[in-house]
Amino acid sequence: xxxxxxxxxxxxxxxxxxxxxxxxxxxxxxxxxxxxxxxxxxxxxxxxxxxxxxxxxxxxxxxxxxxxxxxxxxxxxxxxxxxxxxxxxxxxxxxxxxxxxxxxxxxxxxxxxxxxxxxxxxxxxxxxxxx
Amino acid sequence: xxxxxxxxxxxxxxxxxxxxxxxxxxxxxxxxxxxxxxxxxxxxxxxxxxxxxxxxxxxxxxxxxxxxxxxxxxxxxxxxxxxxxxxxxxxxxxxxxxxxxxxxxxxxxxxxxxxxxxxxxxxxxxxxxxxxxxxxxxxxxxxxxxxxxxxxxxxxxxxxxxxxxxxxxxxxxxxxxxxxxxxxxxxxxxxxxxxxxxxxxxxxxxxxxxxxxxxxxxxxxxxxxxxxxxxxxxxxxxxxxxxxxxxxxxxxxxxxxxxxxxxxxxxxxxxxxxxxxxxxxxxxxxxxxxxxxxxxxxxxxxxxxxxxxxxxxxxxxxxxxxxxxxxxxxxxxxxxxxxxxxxxxxxxxxxxxxxxxxxxxxxxxxxxxxxxxxxxxxxxxxxxxxxxxxxxxxx
Numbered sequence: 374x375x376x377x378x379x380x381x382x383x384x385x386x387x388x389x390x391x392x393x394x395x396x397x398x399x400x401x402x403x404x405x406x407x408x409x410x411x412x413x414x415x416x417x418x419x420x421x422x423x424x425x426x427x428x429x430x431x432x433x434x435x436x437x438x439x440x441x442x443x444x445x446x447x448x449x450x451x452x453x454x455x456x457x458x459x460x461x462x463x464x465x466x467x468x469x470x471x472x473x474x475x476x477x478x479x480x481x482x483x484x485x486x487x488x489x490x491x492x493x494x495x496x497x498x499x500x501x502x503x504x
Numbered sequence: 505x506x507x508x509x510x511x512x513x514x515x516x517x518x519x520x521x522x523x524x525x526x527x528x529x530x531x532x533x534x535x536x537x538x539x540x541x542x543x544x545x546x547x548x549x550x551x552x553x554x555x556x557x558x559x560x561x562x563x564x565x566x567x568x569x570x571x572x573x574x575x576x577x578x579x580x581x582x583x584x585x586x587x588x589x590x591x592x593x594x595x596x597x598x599x600x601x602x603x604x605x606x607x608x609x610x611x612x613x614x615x616x617x618x619x620x621x622x623x624x625x626x627x628x629x630x631x632x633x634x635x636x637x638x639x640x641x642x643x644x645x646x647x648x649x650x651x652x653x654x655x656x657x658x659x660x661x662x663x664x665x666x667x668x669x670x671x672x673x674x675x676x677x678x679x680x681x682x683x684x685x686x687x688x689x690x691x692x693x694x695x696x697x698x699x700x701x702x703x704x705x706x707x708x709x710x711x712x713x714x715x716x717x718x719x720x721x722x723x724x725x726x727x728x729x730x731x732x733x734x735x736x737x738x739x740x741x742x743x744x745x746x747x748x749x750x751x752x753x754x755x756x757x758x759x760x761x762x763x764x765x766x767x768x769x770x771x772x773x774x775x776x777x778x779x780x781x782x783x784x785x786x787x788x789x790x791x792x793x794x795x796x797x798x799x800x801x802x803x804x805x806x807x808x809x810x811x812x813x814x815x816x817x818x819x820x821x822x823x824x825x826x827x828x829x830x831x832x833x834x835x836x837x838x839x840x841x842x843x844x845x846x847x848x849x850x851x852x853x854x855x856x857x858x859x860x861x862x863x864x865x866x867x868x869x870x871x872x873x874x875x876x877x878x879x880x881x882x883x884x885x886x887x888x889x890x891x892x893x894x895x896x897x898x899x
Binding site for chain 2: 432
């Protein structure tokens with residue numbers, strides 16, 4: 374069981390990064406596309422996905438980017454981390470995006486369908502895309 | 505988390521919806537990170553100022569707060585804006601961008617925030633004392649305050665810093681507690697460190713390797729200046745999430761640390777060579793932009809002496825705070841740089857200003873932090889090198 378960072382439930386396809394994400398300069402606030410050069414998710418879109426990554430990095434403006442993604446309707450539907458630091462936590466809380474940490478993310482890969490129940494601190498694989 | 509009667513009251517809405525919302529954010533963060541109580545903060549640095557960074561959602565959020573009467577109760581400074589707040593028209597910042605940016609500034613001013621617009625508040629009038637508890641955002645300033653000054657702050661997000669400024673408190677967790685401030689990786693610098701860019705490159709490499717750990721540097725040159733330490737910290741905070749580092753013989757609490765039994769990284773010439781290769785994606789700069797974090801008067805002096813009496817073939821910007829610009833004006837450095845064809849740009853920086861829409865494709869910089877952000881956020885190719893080499897490049 375993980376820890377609830379921001380409450381709520383969601384089920385969607387996962388997009389998984391084994392590298393940290395810095396939202397500011399890393400994810401485009403208008404489109405939800407990852408723009409950090411050389412990032413494993415570069416060019417992919419986080420919109421409507423369960424976004425799984427180990428932890429945040431980089432700028433403290435990241436909170437506003439997460440908030441902005443949600444307000445622009447291009448945000449992820451849930452966030453799953455090994456460890457959520459303050460920047461991502463603040464963004465998720467303000468945006469109202471369900472967020473859980475304390476999760477072993479190596480169990481998941483992009484395309485898995487995940488159910489996140491942040492209130493319970495749980496993340497479960499319920500299927501795979503295309504199956 | 506324990507809340508005082510007054511804090512509970514705020515949480516129940518006794519002081520209106522704005523304070524309730526902000527207290528809820530701090531209380532939630534406190535609960536998540538295991539804070540026992542709130543502690544008072546001595547100063548705040550708020551990030552998320554450029555319209556380019558926060559967009560319309562951020563603007564709406566800030567205007568909403570300001571219009572509902574949110575007021576800061578502690579010395580609060582601001583990060584750079586997306587443009588020079590006085591000379592934006594002359595420099596060529598787009599009109600519609602400027603309009604939104606000025607709205608953001610007005611919202612902050614209404615809240616009682618000093619609209620300084622610099623990422624180096626410690627050079628502009630917001631200088632915390634040794635071991636003072638503060639709530640700062642701006643990852644490079646967080647690193648400087650924790651490491652070079654030995655104040656205590658977590659890496660606040662823009663909104664959580666704003667909440668701390670209004671409520672004058674922050675939950676006591678993380679780097680506010682001494683037990684969480686111990687170094688966990690020893691960095692043995694066995695490569696040559698000679699230029700400003702070397703500090704940026706070293707920081708970028710270490711941030712990438714240690715992520716959010718607390719590094720202890722051994723072997724940095726004894727001549728390292730506060731400008732060098734700011735460049736080192738800024739790069740580590742951009743490529744990783746380093747909020748605190750120690751440097752033997754250079755930072756105030758380094759000698760109190762026990763590093764006998766921690767993981768060790770040795771940085772060799774080869775690592776630095778690879779880092780320079782990784783950071784250099786361009787060939788010839790269309791523009792050279794210095795001052796990330798904001799240039800000190802010493803940096804500006806150096807640039808002025810390098811371009812004195814010469815003529816630049818490409819634009820050169822030196823980004824700095826309004827305070828340093830005043831000093832540069834008075835010393836004649838601004839004139840020297842302008843006569844050579846460059847300019848000193850205050851209140852903003854290359855990363856948060858819309859340079860990609862101003863016709864530039866390749867930017868020269870000496871900052872590890874800028875080199876991290878320019879490709880993604882500003883769609884720039886990067887020429888990363890020392891100030892001297894970059895200026896030679898465009899003379």
